[in-house]
Amino acid sequence: MSRGLIGIDWGTSSFRAWRMDAGGQVMDIMGDGPGILAAAAAPGGFEGALERAIGGWLSEGQPVIASGMITSRNGWVETPYLPLPLDAAALAGALLRHPSRFGALHFTCGAVSDPDGPAPDVMRGEETEIIGHLATGDGADGLFVLPGTHSKWARVRGGRLTGFRTVMTGEIFAAMRDHSILGRLAEPGPFDAEAFASGVRAGAADGPLLGRVFAARSLALMGRLRPAAIADYLSGLLIGDEVAQEAARAGDRAVTIIGRGDLADRYRIACAGNGIVARVAAPGMAQKGLWNIARKAGIV
Amino acid sequence: MSRGLIGIDWGTSSFRAWRMDAGGQVMDIMGDGPGILAAAAAPGGFEGALERAIGGWLSEGQPVIASGMITSRNGWVETPYLPLPLDAAALAGALLRHPSRFGALHFTCGAVSDPDGPAPDVMRGEETEIIGHLATGDGADGLFVLPGTHSKWARVRGGRLTGFRTVMTGEIFAAMRDHSILGRLAEPGPFDAEAFASGVRAGAADGPLLGRVFAARSLALMGRLRPAAIADYLSGLLIGDEVAQEAARAGDRAVTIIGRGDLADRYRIACAGNGIVARVAAPGMAQKGLWNIARKAGIV
Structure with a gap:
């Protein structure tokens, strides 16, 4: 047996x-x-x-x-x-x-x-x-994302993994928040959905990523971003850039998220903000x- | 008097x-x-x-x-x-x-x-x-870059400053090198022009910046990037992305660098790698x- x-x-x-x-x-x-x-x-x-x-x-x-x-x-x-x-x-x-x-x-x-x-x-x-x-x-052929400290974007064709890319969003977000001027005005707070969505829009915009992130500082300087919302704006911007680059610009209209919890939710929201239907895989x-x-x- | x-x-x-x-x-x-x-x-x-x-x-x-x-x-x-x-x-x-x-x-x-x-x-x-x-x-109308911890890209028309963007390349480079897995294998060494140029090419490539930077890790893991060359590869990638986004994609063929020394040199090399003529302003x-x-x- x-x-x-x-x-x-x-x-x-x-x-x-x-x-x-x-x-x-x-x-x-x-x-x-x-x-x-x-x-x-x-x-x-x-x-x-x-x-x-x-x-x-x-x-x-x-x-x-x-x-x-x-x-x-x-x-x-x-x-x-x-x-x-x-x-x-x-x-x-x-x-x-x-x-x-x-x-x-x-x-x-x-x-x-x-x-x-x-x-x-x-x-x-x-x-x-x-x-x-x-x-x-x-499962079916298509695009998958596995959010994490290092998120993985994977493409499946004919039931086989045919390509993938590691995007260091989680780790670099933490480095920016904790070790750059972007986090210096930030204060802790509950998830701010509006700031996150605003960041997602900035993430999908043109221009160098390390230029767009500066808005997390300048919006705060101008009193247009509350200290407790800075981290969520920055998180939205980085995840939004990732989604726009990996899915939206590749022409994908759907993505499967393999992962659970808060981080998978953020990716789902960022996909929606880019016109992409995201479904979260079963655990x-x-x-x-x-x-x-x-x-x-x-x-x- | x-x-x-x-x-x-x-x-x-x-x-x-x-x-x-x-x-x-x-x-x-x-x-x-x-x-x-x-x-x-x-x-x-x-x-x-x-x-x-x-x-x-x-x-x-x-x-x-x-x-x-x-x-x-x-x-x-x-x-x-x-x-x-x-x-x-x-x-x-x-x-x-x-x-x-x-x-x-x-x-x-x-x-x-x-x-x-x-x-x-x-x-x-x-x-x-x-x-x-x-x-x-x-001076003349055109595009200017002032390299620094926060570099500034400025556009001049009719003798007036008409637009600019801050790109946090210097500060985020340091955060990535000192506070992420990208720097963990890195060792100090003299400027490695080949690694920098290779990074500039990766900086001009498509895809999310925080995905492309992962190559500083994977190339090192595979023995294709020496520990003493990792920082210069990463520096080239970040400056290369900045130059490609700000100048090359905007269609500029020339840029004036206001600044001196090592950092101005890196921007000049990154411009050349993107087909852009850079001249360094007088001090x-x-x-x-x-x-x-x-x-x-x-x-x-």
Whole structure:
């Protein structure tokens, strides 16, 4: 009888794991284990962190599959980046089997876009979420965005990942807010939808991005932007520029957001502000992707 | 007999002053006084700082004119922003006469672009440098860039400043290098012209700026960008995007750089990489602008 599957989505600052039965149904969830930075520094390193997080699930012969930054240079074991186009079968065929004291762990590969061109790009983990979405049968060819510190814009054709780009909006927003004159007048406050929408419009305008962001300062200087609204205006401007460049100018009228919560909401609003219909994918795409890859690899 | 003129260009972190004779010839220069942040915090505030810097030049009835951030909210006295189009006569007519223990000081106004529109912009000091350049007779209508922490792109028509935009390239470059993953692999090194030029090409490419900058990381990850070249690649990309957006896409084939040194060189190279002829203005534009405004105002 099958032991089912343990799937792990292990990122830089997050750890989520699912215990699935032989049919892929989720029986248990661990939602808040340590990310790889914390795990690497903890007693026993990655093995110790894994045992503390989901030791009760682990037993001899239990298939385990993991994706995310745990497969990077700073992770447990570094796996290659696979070239595009990429599908579940290719990810399954390239699984890296790595011994541990819990038995063999299976690590997925990342994906690389344009490795020899002027703008190479890489992902680790998001390819698994996209595969998960496609496997639901709910997915279709088109444009996807996975919001985050580094958001990923991905294009799918014929059920395969054919292109993607990393946009550093989240991280650079924080750097601008915390380490430039743009944040110096800012004060905390609840989400200001009007300021965000105004930023989205500025994000879709012409001109250099690092010129348009200066309005977050000059509007505030002129008393036209409240201190508590500055951060939301800037957030709207950066996400609005991203959406306008990636979707609106490419002619897309629809995009699928893979992600939840506040950040996915901001992307949905910014899409609407650019005349793009955004739908938010059902939750659990990482778990579904891990299941699908493991099935194709025959480890479950 | 005329006492000549003392002109001061007093910025956030810099102070330069010129003692001019009755014909506008420079007789003495003070190049490294305290910027307004340091001066405000020093004993005696701005008056004390001014006396320590150029006290020997000051006497009863000596005309003094100052421009730059010293006229801002955080400066000695806040002057208005004048609307566009703007010329030397308008700046002369709006000089603010302010008493001090050295007699009256004359403070210039700043300039504002699009104050009621979606992207208002402001400058304090650069308008004086542009006026100075136009007054040399060497200037002509066209596009100007004044590189800096916040670079200014200015358009002149009919001898008047008709439009400008602040681009925060210098400050955001530093924030990206020091406070994002982009700088984590970077190492110091001498100027790498090839990496800078490669960045300029990436800066002129399509797509969201915060996506294109990720190549500074991925190229390094792939061993295609040396750690000592990362900062110059990123600098080239940001300046290249700025030049492509402000000049190349507007159809300009020539631009005048008002500024000196390493940063002006980078803008000149980035212009050349975008097929734009850049000429670097003669030095001393702030001094010439102050002289010209003071003359038009009849204070010398």
